[in-house]
């Protein structure tokens with residue numbers, strides 16, 4: 001590796017830092033020759049990066065320090081980008097992200113973490129029964145999607161066990177798309193075409209609690225993948241191919257799905273409540289009468305009178321209730337849901 005950061009220490013006049021990493025220098029090669037690829041997986045300090053159509057294993061260059069590099073990231077690579085067995089490239093740059101999905105501060109994970117970059121859709125997979133749907137978790141995911149600039153999609157599985165109408169009534173006030181699926185006796189999935197239609201040519205992140213049928217869905221969408229279904233291993237009590245980080249899988253029809261094992265919901269401490277109102281355009285004008293710094297979830301909020309006066313139309317009351325539900329979903333612990 002010698003020569004990569006060649007510099008004359010006396011001329012630059014910097015002290016070597018304590019951890020022994022070399023200081024950054026301005027005259028480091030600009031890496032104009034870097035090849036761009038997309039990160040599909042991360043495992044113990046090694047990234048899988050798809051370059052054209054072949055996977056390349058890469059490490060993170062030292063100058064990136066501990067910058068997160070996540071599935072969906074477009075990165076610049078140098079070094080051995082052949083992808084042949086045993087080869088190792090180096091990620092020297094992370095391209096600007098269009099979106100990033102992050103989670104913050106909950107009781108078990110105090111650090112804000114970026115989970116996925118550049119995805120444009122968040123598919124919230126919820127079983128209609130077994131396990132019972134968790135509307136508060138869905139609300140949190142909706143807020144996380146809005147915050148990340150991603151479009152939410154509800155995927156309601158196990159329609160053979162319960163009717164989706166009752167659950168969807170809860171979302172009457174929200175303009176959220178949804179698809180309904182069920183595994184038939186022959187193993188094929190009703191509603192799969194509708195899911196395909198929604199994920200085609202997009203980058204879709206799937207989240208959901210254990211047991212909702214997410215792996216079943218991913219395996220059907222991306223033939224040839226083998227996401228463990230049923231998940232419990234009698235010996236270890238843990239998932240068989242359990243990986244804790246997200247993985248991007250290419251759809252045969254074009255586009256990507258990103259499976260996020262272990263991500264069931266989101267801490268939302270980083271989300272600014274003022275931004276919620278952007279997703280309720282018909283209520284926005286009503287906030288002009290609100291007291292300064294109104295949380296829109298208190299007795300002085302002007303939205304009640306605005307909606308009661310009919311300014312937000314027939315669906316106004318339901319929309320306001322939804323807004324408030326989302327606002328409240330920021331509070332509390334996602335692990336409780």
Ligand SMILES: Nc1nc2c(ncn2[C@@H]2O[C@H](COP(=O)(O)OP(=O)(O)OP(=O)(O)O)[C@@H](O)[C@H]2O)c(=O)[nH]1
Pocket residue numbers: 157158159160161181182183208209210211212213214215216217228229230231
């Ligand atoms: N009745 C019914 N069962 C289903 C349906 N979809 C999946 N299942 C079953 O639900 C169980 C859980 O499915 P998985 O695909 O493993 O669920 P998961 O969300 O990936 O859960 P983990 O593997 O724990 O992450 C399995 O036994 C599936 O066969 C469905 O539409 N109807």
Ligand SMILES: [Zn+2]
Pocket residue numbers: 287290291294295296297300301302303
């Ligand atoms: Zn208000």
